Amino acid sequence: MKKTLFDKVWDAHVVDSIENGPDILYIDKHLIHEVTSPQAFNELETRGIPIFRPQQVVATADHNTPTVDQHLPVKDLLSRKQLKQLAENCEKNDITFYGLGHPYNGIVHVMAPELGITQPGMTIVCGDSHTSTHGAFGTIAFGIGTSQVAQVFASQCLLLSKPKSMRITVNGKLKPGVLPKDVILYIISEIGTDAGTGHFCEYAGDVFENMSMEGRMTVCNMSIEMGARGGMIAPDETTFEYVKGREFAPKGLEYEQAVAYWKTLPTDNGAIFDKEIHFDAADIEPMVTYGTNPGMGIKINGSIPVENDESFKKSLQYMNFKAGESLVNKPINYVFIGSCTNSRIEDFRIAADYIKGKQKAENVTAWLVPGSKQVEAQIIEEGLKDIFEEAGFKLRQPGCSACLAMNDDKIPEGEYCVSTSNRNFEGRQGQGARTILASPLTAAATAISGKIIDVSAQLN
């Protein structure tokens, strides 16, 4: 029987199948952070259940962490308490923890791949919906709730019914100025925020084959925004090269053996998907969102559609936009380059490349927040920090930051923020904040000009 990449990884992890019920799926790696784990630790403690496989759990502090003065005690008392609790829970249960200031600290979906914790063919879960990011390596990775965090703590397994499969194929050559973020924003705007519900999505075609690992992670990261449980891309030479030599990656003969296995994972020719969607790379332009869900996106030089639906109207009212208008030349006072979608070294290289020799617009407050301590170190090492500072930007310290505003990095009420993060929900970046999702290139260009501009027009 012809199998998909998803089938191969799933089937290799089924411990048992309950008749007319879910499978017991074995989890290779369980990533945790401070927000969705405390209640799970409590649950186990109350029930007197030990953590079954603590060595397969890795913890980081990211959602609540400040992005300045990380050497000082965290000012917000509740955040400090939650971070302290994670440290204590890890200590007590013998779990590896990369706390604030640790050289491996960072956003969970940035630090795990860069440390080689994420490897092809694995199953990875985390109490965070953007766990789908790790699918870029050909792993089955998905977000879970806190009850499930407790289940994995207790048994290293989850009870799950196998999702349906879908494949999104994008062939052709991307236009200049079109980044992976634009590709995924385009896909979601075309198919909607619920198109993937109940499915695991494989991205295929030469656009993804030619994409860097960073770009693939950006794409898979946003799979959840179209409702899919996760996204995957078949491992290939780009994947193997990325994993090679990383801290926790297999080494020597073990690496060679692993690669031989990873090569067996791609979807067999002729395997059947429950759903197939095709796009042409030539149709994709730089994208921006205008509404309050990631599916409400348009080509940057396009205009907001006209729809007569109450939820649509409510959304435009929140954003203070009008149907039919263009977003080009809209003045923007806030720009955020960061989040598990776009805070990897490649994102900052792209931004720096554009920013070099230019000056930030006076009206703009721009937050550049690396995804991890390692990315921060790379930015400094490669001289990008100097470029940012010469242009009037300030580089902050790693964390989730203004993506979900659990720390002090909040966009003030009524202000617009061009953001490289993944969600433009009401109040996502702070109460009353208005988020416009875009690529790091569009975000950098906005910071320079103080208003939204069509970067591709500049490039052509």
Place this chain on the structure above:
Amino acid sequence: MEKFTTLISTAVPLEIENIDTDQIIPARFLKATDKQGFGDNAFRDWRFKKDGSLNPEFSLNNPKYDGSILVAGNNFGCGSSREHAAWALVGYGFKVVLSSFFADIFRGNALNNGLLPVQVSEGFLDNLFETIKKNPETELKVNLEDQTVSIIGTNKTESFDIDAYKKTCMINGYDDIDYLISQKSLIQRFENKKASNRHIETEVE
């Protein structure tokens, strides 16, 4: 987890599509380390005005509507995996959420907390909104055993799907942890086999 079999209640309509979990419980309320108290902040930014007073235009604040069933627009619970959203709805007093579509993680989180997500057709949902708005006293009957939802006083009934295993859990009020722990020897055997197969696995072409 509380057992769930049948519920008869009036319902609160929330006729908005794509309600994400950031609206059900905003991120700034996720700093608690236990499960209590989230109900107070359910739909916080929709329920309250900026000055902290209740927003009378929001349906949960409308004195006409009451009950332990929330009827919401399509694609309910999209976005973040935060289980706090389910804790907030349960804490607020809801036992059932009805919609024409639920996001996967929310559905799972709800079921793990004794909150029943009932997915109905678009037509049935439209009808529900209309009926409840016309007569807020309308009672609904949700029968998990039969997997049906009925509008009492009318002949309108619709059946809904639920995973058989999850249905049993809801009816008996038990969760997955007990079951998984009972399978530990099987899980250990799987681990041993996986470890010894690693080399063979790599040679499969």
